[in-house]
Amino acid sequence: MSGDETGVVIVDAELAEKAAPLAQRLAADGAAAKLAAKDSTLWGPDAESEASIRLSWTTLHKSSRPLIGEIEALRAELHSEGVDRVVLAGMGGSSLAPEVITATAGVPLTVLDTTDPGQVADALAGDLERTVIVVSSKSGGTVETDSHRRIFAKAFADAGIDAARRIVVVTDPGSPFSELAEKEGYRKTFLADPHVGGRYSALTAFGLVPAGLAGADVARLLDQAASVAETLAEDTAENPAVQLAAAWGAAHEAGAEKVVLADTGSGIKGFPDWAEQLIAESTGKLGTGLLPVAVEGPDAPGFADHGKDATAVAIGAPEGAAQISVTGPLGAQFLVWEFATALAGRLLEINPFDQPDVEAAKKAARALLDDPEKLKGGETPATVDGAVEVFGSEGVVTEGKLADILRAFFGSVADGGYIAVQAYLDRLDDASTSLLRGEIAKRTGVQTTFGWGPRFLHSTGQYHKGGHQNGSFLQITGAVEDDLPVPDRPYTLGQLQHAQALGDGQVLAEHGRPVLRLHLTDRAAGLAELVRAVQEAAQ
Numbered sequence: 001m002s003g004d005e006t007g008v009v010i011v012d013a014e015l016a017e018k019a020a021p022l023a024q025r026l027a028a029d030g031a032a033a034k035l036a037a038k039d040s041t042l043w044g045p046d047a048e049s050e051a052s053i054r055l056s057w058t059t060l061h062k063s064s065r066p067l068i069g070e071i072e073a074l075r076a077e078l079h080s081e082g083v084d085r086v087v088l089a090g091m092g093g094s095s096l097a098p099e100v101i102t103a104t105a106g107v108p109l110t111v112l113d114t115t116d117p118g119q120v121a122d123a124l125a126g127d128l129e130r131t132v133i134v135v136s137s138k139s140g141g142t143v144e145t146d147s148h149r150r151i152f153a154k155a156f157a158d159a160g161i162d163a164a165r166r167i168v169v170v171t172d173p174g175s176p177f178s179e180l181a182e183k184e185g186y187r188k189t190f191l192a193d194p195h196v197g198g199r200y201s202a203l204t205a206f207g208l209v210p211a212g213l214a215g216a217d218v219a220r221l222l223d224q225a226a227s228v229a230e231t232l233a234e235d236t237a238e239n240p241a242v243q244l245a246a247a248w249g250a251a252h253e254a255g256a257e258k259v260v261l262a263d264t265g266s267g268i269k270g271f272p273d274w275a276e277q278l279i280a281e282s283t284g285k286l287g288t289g290l291l292p293v294a295v296e297g298p299d300a301p302g303f304a305d306h307g308k309d310a311t312a313v314a315i316g317a318p319e320g321a322a323q324i325s326v327t328g329p330l331g332a333q334f335l336v337w338e339f340a341t342a343l344a345g346r347l348l349e350i351n352p353f354d355q356p357d358v359e360a361a362k363k364a365a366r367a368l369l370d371d372p373e374k375l376k377g378g379e380t381p382a383t384v385d386g387a388v389e390v391f392g393s394e395g396v397v398t399e400g401k402l403a404d405i406l407r408a409f410f411g412s413v414a415d416g417g418y419i420a421v422q423a424y425l426d427r428l429d430d431a432s433t434s435l436l437r438g439e440i441a442k443r444t445g446v447q448t449t450f451g452w453g454p455r456f457l458h459s460t461g462q463y464h465k466g467g468h469q470n471g472s473f474l475q476i477t478g479a480v481e482d483d484l485p486v487p488d489r490p491y492t493l494g495q496l497q498h499a500q501a502l503g504d505g506q507v508l509a510e511h512g513r514p515v516l517r518l519h520l521t522d523r524a525a526g527l528a529e530l531v532r533a534v535q536e537a538a539q
Ligand code: PA5
Pocket: 090, 091, 092, 093, 094, 136, 137, 138, 139, 140, 141, 142, 145, 197, 198, 199, 200, 281, 355, 458, 459
């Protein structure tokens, strides 16, 4: 199969053999056709009510068409006014797809899915005269997105720019943002299809509006999705989504609950970051699920040397240790992975459309924001080593040199477990932090994920709390030099970021998971010390 042709190949013969009966079962059940026809009974009675309002994504290649003209018209209008820089404020399902679409198309989009004050300040420092901000939130109540809206509205006003003319809203009908947009007279509101959940919304207004305004050819994406839609509705064992779901299901049955995702030259930029949300949030619940591990490429630790607890999936042609290969253009891949994830949900006997454990971390963060003492650094570190302060949940070793602490932490990972590195930092200025993933995976031989906080809270965060309970969590937080107030809110962005880290750490600890938090009192120096300590710890 060529890289352009849409398809799924189970390269590993043993896995293909195990997957065959599951593919036959899905085909015999008529699952693919039922899914395409939006049959909400596929996941059992407990999921039926939610599924009945979550399946419109199967036909977005048709229903999203009218949006194209609207997006083009707004883009032309903005350009005629000299407004050609697009900033997107949105979390999880409201930003991951447009980020992949624009990166793949090679058009610039500034994505704000962070509470890091430095990263937001850098976005504000761009040319505001030329800037439009797309405020995207299905619920219309997400605190990060609302904070960005407030900060940008004030910055526009301070610069003498009519903020209302520079804010475009994407939201569900009747949400607080849709009401606010009307009250404030924001430039335009795109109301998305409410019968599509966040992580399945790539081809709704959530994916298409910011990407199209930034200059990506979004009509082509719909064409690509349309080109595979009929095949995905076929009840055959060869249906690519049936193949992918069956392979995941068979691997999971055999104890491989991790899915390691590497791009092998597909031409799609950053697809694993989008896919990890879809898989983790859809399947990671009720103590089961598939843990996506997004890695840097087919030679990366975790993929090249994956063990029996993981399945290696290539996005693109099969390469290296790949056991499964998924090919096709971006629009088609979105649909293949969505169908496959929903079908895998049936095999795993979970509801792929809810996210029962996401709210817990939000609640804990809100409680901390109400307790300013804790946030002001009331907590005392167990150990300070250079520019790194050490905190740990009960039972986690926090005494000694940093390398000793890390050695004990890595050594305590459950058999078949995983390490999750979660960095509440600036994902542009502190980008090198993500190299820790490969470094730790290589040195420990343990599957290791990396997530930027709070972005991952809207993605893999669900799995960490709801999926297989064998993760060990390494949180990294950092000192904030110049904090940003959130207009008309009693907290700063830095306080929000800190509360999110502490809140999620608390919830993980309540789940009995080991949490080691390293706070960098000087980000650059602390990070360098941390890298050295990781190398030393694993010798
Ligand atoms: O898939 C999901 O439902 C989540 O990841 C959401 O997309 C994310 O939490 C953002 O929510 P909202 O679009 O309501 O701001």
